[in-house]
Amino acid sequence: MSLAPLPTAQLRARVLDAARRERVAASGEGARGRVAVLLRGFGVAAAIAVAAGIHGSEAKTPRPLGCILSLELLWLSLAVAATWAGVDRGRSMLGRPKAWRVAVAALTPAAMLAAWLPVAFAWPQTLVDTSGLRVHLICIGMTMALAAGPLIAFARLRRASDPVSPRLTGAALGAAAGAWGDAAHLPICGYTAPAHIVIGHILPVVLLALVGVVVGDRVVALRAEDARSPG
């Protein structure tokens, strides 16, 4: 509609000079760093899982192996899907569409609960167990502890990267990390009663999505004063 005004030549010189002085690795070098960040995050989760596995479950009746394997497979698939849709940016520097991230944040806990239903019907004897409030609380803590490493890794990968909707991105990161935490926790926990699944395993994913909102605001958001180098 109109002729565009142009920035000054001094600005060009200033920007190019500042960029020259501040060395940033090329994207190929960055890929190795991103893998290292993920390995560290998931390594911490694996170490916690191994330590908790050695300690063992308090459950008196062991669950059928088929039940554990089936649910583990389903929850792992959901964790991978949530990570792909909510953490990976796809082909856009601004990340996947907002609707995808909303879906990851809101639907991951629901999908995990839905995935548990057919397993519960296939092994109805696992619907009754002796878990109580104490066990629920332990599992909430364990799931969140196991999700902490992946969440930190995801947040580092997406640090200072979202200028549009960082809280939503953070919520998706939290939900994806929660799915990983649950997948790591499932073989260790000996309980599968409905109340325990909802309170001990699904609720932490919701809580982590909420934690993710804060992480998004503090870490993922791009800000004016931001001198943080992206991960």
Added chain:
Amino acid sequence: MERYGAGDEAAFAAVYDALAPRLYGYLLRQTRDASRAEDLVQQTMLHIHRARVRFIPGARVTPWAFAIARRLFLDGLRRGRREVQVADDRDPDGGPSPGVSAEDVVHAREFAAQIERVLAGLPSSQRTAFELIKYHDLSVADAAHVLGTTVAAVKLRAHRAYEALRFALGDAVGDLEKGER
């Protein structure tokens, strides 16, 4: 950006030349302050430079750059650093082209000022959508990326802005809505 992300240091100058004028135009419209607009262009370009390490080959750069510029501008507003220059009579679009009559220039300026007044009275969501598409040549899809909303929402916002302009200015704005991509 593709070459720059892959390690070609000299390509940043080309990235700057491709983006900075458009970003400057956008930020100048938002801030009405040339030095503030330049400051924001500098910050935006340095953010782009820092994000080189995680550049996705094949990703579109323009909506990303505009989204960064918009975020930096909004952050500045939030911190109360905006210096609104309502009474600023400077013409941000520069002087007239040679061969254009003084009468045409006056008429064009009046018309532009009328458009500005109408746009200023619109909700910022409608104004921004309209400006990104009409003044800064972003496609509807790119504007949707920048604003973090859907293509349908951007179309609706731009259409409402257009309707407001048409209501205020009549058929003189007839061509504005054409050509939305």
